[in-house]
Amino acid sequence: MACIEARGLRKQFGSTIALDGIEMRVEEGRILGLIGPNGAGKTTALNAILGLLPYQGELQVLGRDPWTQRDQLMRDVSFIADIAVLPRWIKVWQLLDYVAGVHPRFDRAKAEGFLYKTAIGPTRRVHDLSKGMVAQLHLALVMAIDARLLVLDEPTLGLDILFRKQFYDSLLNDYFDRSRTIVVTTHQVEEIQHVITDLMFINRGRVVLSYSMEEVESHFLEVMVHPDKLDAARALKPIDERQVIGGSILMFNGVDRRQAATLGDARTPGIADLFVAVIANQDKQAQGAAR
C-alpha cells in the first residue's frame, strides 16, 4: 500500500488556485523532498495530507481520508508544521505528560533520552528556550513517536547551520528506518540532497518533476563545457546554461553520458541547480505562452 496517494488534488483560495491537480504516490520507506518556490503550493499540499484543509480530488494517507479522519490518522502520522508551533506557555514536563497522555505510540523514555543530550531541562518553559532548542524539543517529541509517516514543513527555518546539520543527522541516525516514510519541504535544498530518496518539484500548484534520486542521476547531467565546444554542446539542447569562471556549465536531460563526456567534465547536478533550471525554464515557457 502506498503511504500517500493523491489523484487530481485541487485546492482554491478565493480566485487563487493553490493546487491544480496534484498527482503523487509516495511508497512506504521513502524520504521525499518536496521542493518549490514560495507560493508553489507545498504547504497547501502538506496541509491537505495532514487533514488541516478541505480539498477536492482524491487523497488517501495510510488508507485514510485525512479530512474526515484527522484524529485517527494522527496516531500514525507526526508532523512539524512550519517553524515552532509549540505553545509558548507550556513547560517541558507538561509537554511530555500531555503527549504521553494522548498519544498511544509515544515512548516517553525515548524522548527524555533525546532531551538529556540537550540543554533543555524539564522545568524550562518553551517561551524561554531559544529557537534552536524549541526545534530540538519538537524533534525529540516527534522522534519518540512510533509513527509511520513524518511530515516536516520547513523544519529548520531560522536555525543556524550547526543545528540544521544536527537536525538531519539525528533524523537519519536515530529515527529513520525502512518502515517509515518522511516528507520534507525546505528552501535549504542543498542540505537534504543526501538525505532524500525521492525528489519532487512543484510549481504553481502542479508537479513539474517527480523522480527517485537514482532516476535524477541517470536523467540529468551537468557539463563544464570548454568555450570552443560550446556550439556542439548547445546542439544537444541543454535545459539550462550558466556562465562561470573558465567556461559555461550546461545542463542536459536524457543525454548519453559518454557523449557528454567528450564535451567536458560531466557530473550529476545538485538539486539547487536542477531546481533553478527546471523552474526557470518552466516560468520562461509560461511567459512565452502568455505572450
Next chain:
Amino acid sequence: MSSQSNVMPESSLRAKGIAAGATPAARLMYWSVRRELWENRTIYVAPVAIACVFLFGFSISILHLLVEMHAAPWLDPMQQRELFGQPYEFAEDLIMGTALLVGLFYSADALYGERRDRSILFWKSAPVSDLITVLSKAAIPMVILPLLAFAITVLTQWMMLMISSAVLLGSGQNVAILWSRVGIFHRWPMLLFHFLCIHGLWQSPIYAWLLLISVWARRVPILWATLPLLAIGIAEKVAFNTMYLGSLIGNRFTGGSEGTAIMEHGREMDPMMLFAPFHFFLNPGLWLGLAVTAAFLTAAIRLRRYRGPI
C-alpha cells in the same frame, strides 16, 4: 446478503484498528482538561486570590463582631441570622461573580488564542478530535469552574467560621449563637446544586456562544460576541420599545426565576425547600437552553475543523 458480507470485513477492520492503538476518549478528555488548567491558571488563581483578599478583610471586620456579639442575645433569631449570615453570603456572591467573569473571558479566548499563537498546529498534530477539544474547553466553565468555585466557597466559609470562633473564644465569649445562626452547613448542598445547575447548566448557552464566537472570529472575539447582540437589542428597543433580547440574556445570567428562587429559599433555611431543585428540572427554559448550548457547541466543533493559524 451481499451487502452484509461487504460490511463485515470493514467493521472488523475498524475494530482491529481501535484495539491496535486508540486512546480511550475519557483519557483524551482528562489530558485535554488538564492542559487547559496548565495554560489558564486564572481558572483557580483568581477565585483563590479573591477568597484570600476577602478573608483578610473579614479578619479585620471581626473586631465589629466582638462588639456586636454583646448585643446578639437580645436580637430575635431572624436578626441574628442576618447579623452572622451576611458575610457568608457575601463570600458566596463574590466567588460566584469571580467564577462567572473568569468563565466568560476564558470561553471568549479558548478557541481563538490557539489560532493566534499558531499552537493549533501542534494541538492538531495530536490524535485528539475536534469533538474532544471543544468539549474539554466547554467543560471548564460548565463543570470545572463551578466545582472549583464551590470548593473554594466552602473552604472560605469554613475558615471564616474558624477565625470568628477563635476570636470569640479568645475574648471569652460564647460561640454557640454564632454556630447555630450562621447556617452555612445545610446551605452547602444547596450551594453545590446552585453552582452545578445554575452556573453549569442554566448559564451554559452563554459559554457555548462565546466558544462559538472564539472559534469563528478572526479578531477580538469578545467584541464580536457582545456588540452585535447589543446592536440588535438597541434596534429592538428603538423599533418596538421592547427588551425581549435583553431580558432573555439577563435571565441566563441571573439564573432565571427558578434559580433566584432556589437561592432565596436556601437563605430562608426551610428544610422543605431542599426539594425545590426538582422544579428546576421541570423548567422548559432549562431544556431550551441546553438545546441551544448543544447547537452552538456542534457548530463550534464543525468550525474548528476548518480552522488554522491566523
